[in-house]
Amino acid sequence: MATWTTELEARVEVDEELKGALMAALVTAFPEPKPALVFGSGRLRARLEVEADHELEAARLAADRFAKALEKAILELLPRGERLEKRRRRRRKSGSSERSRPPVSGPAESCS
Numbered sequence: 001m002a003t004w005t006t007e008l009e010a011r012v013e014v015d016e017e018l019k020g021a022l023m024a025a026l027v028t029a030f031p032e033p034k035p036a037l038v039f040g041s042g043r044l045r046a047r048l049e050v051e052a053d054h055e056l057e058a059a060r061l062a063a064d065r066f067a068k069a070l071e072k073a074i075l076e077l078l079p080r081g082e083r084l085e086k087r088r089r090r091r092r093k094s095g096s097s098e099r100s101r102p103p104v105s106g107p108a109e110s111c112s
Contacts, residue, residue, distance in 0.1 A: 001051050004058030008066045012044045018077060025073035
Protein backbone atom coordinates (compact mmCIF):
# COMPACT_ATOMS: atom_id res chain seq x y z
CA MET A 1 0.00 0.00 0.00
CA ALA A 2 1.18 3.52 -0.77
CA THR A 3 0.38 7.00 0.47
CA TRP A 4 -1.29 9.13 -2.16
CA THR A 5 -1.86 12.90 -2.04
CA THR A 6 -5.10 13.98 -3.68
CA GLU A 7 -6.36 17.51 -4.21
CA LEU A 8 -10.09 18.12 -4.30
CA GLU A 9 -12.13 21.25 -4.87
CA ALA A 10 -15.76 22.17 -4.28
CA ARG A 11 -17.74 25.32 -4.96
CA VAL A 12 -19.22 26.44 -1.66
CA GLU A 13 -21.44 29.41 -0.87
CA VAL A 14 -21.34 30.36 2.78
CA ASP A 15 -22.37 33.48 4.66
CA GLU A 16 -19.44 35.66 5.69
CA GLU A 17 -20.42 35.29 9.34
CA LEU A 18 -20.16 31.49 9.09
CA LYS A 19 -16.89 31.09 7.16
CA GLY A 20 -14.69 30.67 10.22
CA ALA A 21 -17.15 28.27 11.82
CA LEU A 22 -17.29 26.22 8.62
CA MET A 23 -13.52 25.89 8.48
CA ALA A 24 -13.37 24.89 12.15
CA ALA A 25 -16.14 22.33 11.64
CA LEU A 26 -14.34 20.92 8.61
CA VAL A 27 -11.08 20.52 10.48
CA THR A 28 -12.81 18.56 13.22
CA ALA A 29 -14.87 16.53 10.70
CA PHE A 30 -11.88 15.09 8.88
CA PRO A 31 -10.20 12.00 10.28
CA GLU A 32 -6.44 11.91 10.78
CA PRO A 33 -4.29 12.84 8.99
CA LYS A 34 -5.92 16.26 8.73
CA PRO A 35 -5.92 17.76 5.23
CA ALA A 36 -4.63 21.12 4.15
CA LEU A 37 -7.73 23.30 3.65
CA VAL A 38 -8.05 26.57 1.76
CA PHE A 39 -11.27 28.52 1.29
CA GLY A 40 -11.51 31.54 -0.97
CA SER A 41 -13.54 32.96 -3.84
CA GLY A 42 -16.30 30.44 -3.24
CA ARG A 43 -13.97 27.47 -3.62
CA LEU A 44 -13.00 25.02 -0.92
CA ARG A 45 -9.78 23.15 -1.67
CA ALA A 46 -8.51 20.20 0.29
CA ARG A 47 -5.28 18.24 -0.03
CA LEU A 48 -5.72 14.80 1.50
CA GLU A 49 -3.31 11.97 2.05
CA VAL A 50 -4.81 8.50 1.78
CA GLU A 51 -3.45 4.97 1.91
CA ALA A 52 -4.37 2.88 -1.11
CA ASP A 53 -2.96 0.30 -3.52
CA HIS A 54 -3.85 2.24 -6.67
CA GLU A 55 -4.27 5.86 -7.69
CA LEU A 56 -7.92 5.35 -8.67
CA GLU A 57 -8.70 3.83 -5.27
CA ALA A 58 -6.91 6.74 -3.58
CA ALA A 59 -9.00 9.26 -5.54
CA ARG A 60 -12.22 7.44 -4.59
CA LEU A 61 -11.24 7.28 -0.90
CA ALA A 62 -10.26 10.96 -0.84
CA ALA A 63 -13.49 12.04 -2.55
CA ASP A 64 -15.52 9.95 -0.09
CA ARG A 65 -13.74 11.45 2.94
CA PHE A 66 -14.10 14.95 1.53
CA ALA A 67 -17.85 14.52 0.92
CA LYS A 68 -18.48 12.98 4.35
CA ALA A 69 -16.49 15.68 6.16
CA LEU A 70 -18.27 18.46 4.25
CA GLU A 71 -21.66 16.93 5.04
CA LYS A 72 -20.77 16.56 8.72
CA ALA A 73 -19.56 20.18 8.91
CA ILE A 74 -22.70 21.49 7.20
CA LEU A 75 -24.98 19.51 9.51
CA GLU A 76 -23.09 20.94 12.48
CA LEU A 77 -23.59 24.49 11.17
CA LEU A 78 -27.27 24.19 10.23
CA PRO A 79 -28.61 25.39 13.60
CA ARG A 80 -26.31 28.43 13.51
CA GLY A 81 -27.34 29.25 9.95
CA GLU A 82 -31.01 28.96 10.84
CA ARG A 83 -30.60 31.27 13.84
CA LEU A 84 -28.74 33.78 11.67
CA GLU A 85 -31.49 33.70 9.05
CA LYS A 86 -34.23 34.17 11.69
CA ARG A 87 -32.37 37.18 13.10
CA ARG A 88 -32.09 38.69 9.64
CA ARG A 89 -35.77 38.10 8.89
CA ARG A 90 -36.75 39.78 12.17
CA ARG A 91 -34.55 42.77 11.34
CA ARG A 92 -36.03 43.05 7.86
CA LYS A 93 -39.56 42.65 9.19
CA SER A 94 -39.14 45.27 11.91
CA GLY A 95 -37.44 47.63 9.47
CA SER A 96 -40.15 47.26 6.84
CA SER A 97 -43.03 47.64 9.34
CA GLU A 98 -41.54 50.90 10.60
CA ARG A 99 -41.24 52.20 7.06
CA SER A 100 -44.77 51.19 6.05
CA ARG A 101 -46.54 53.07 8.87
CA PRO A 102 -48.34 56.22 7.76
CA PRO A 103 -47.06 59.47 9.18
CA VAL A 104 -48.70 60.44 12.43
CA SER A 105 -50.34 63.85 12.39
CA GLY A 106 -51.39 65.79 15.43
CA PRO A 107 -54.97 66.86 16.22
CA ALA A 108 -56.36 69.31 13.73
CA GLU A 109 -56.58 72.86 15.00
CA SER A 110 -59.60 74.89 14.13
CA CYS A 111 -59.10 78.34 12.85
CA SER A 112 -61.97 80.51 14.08
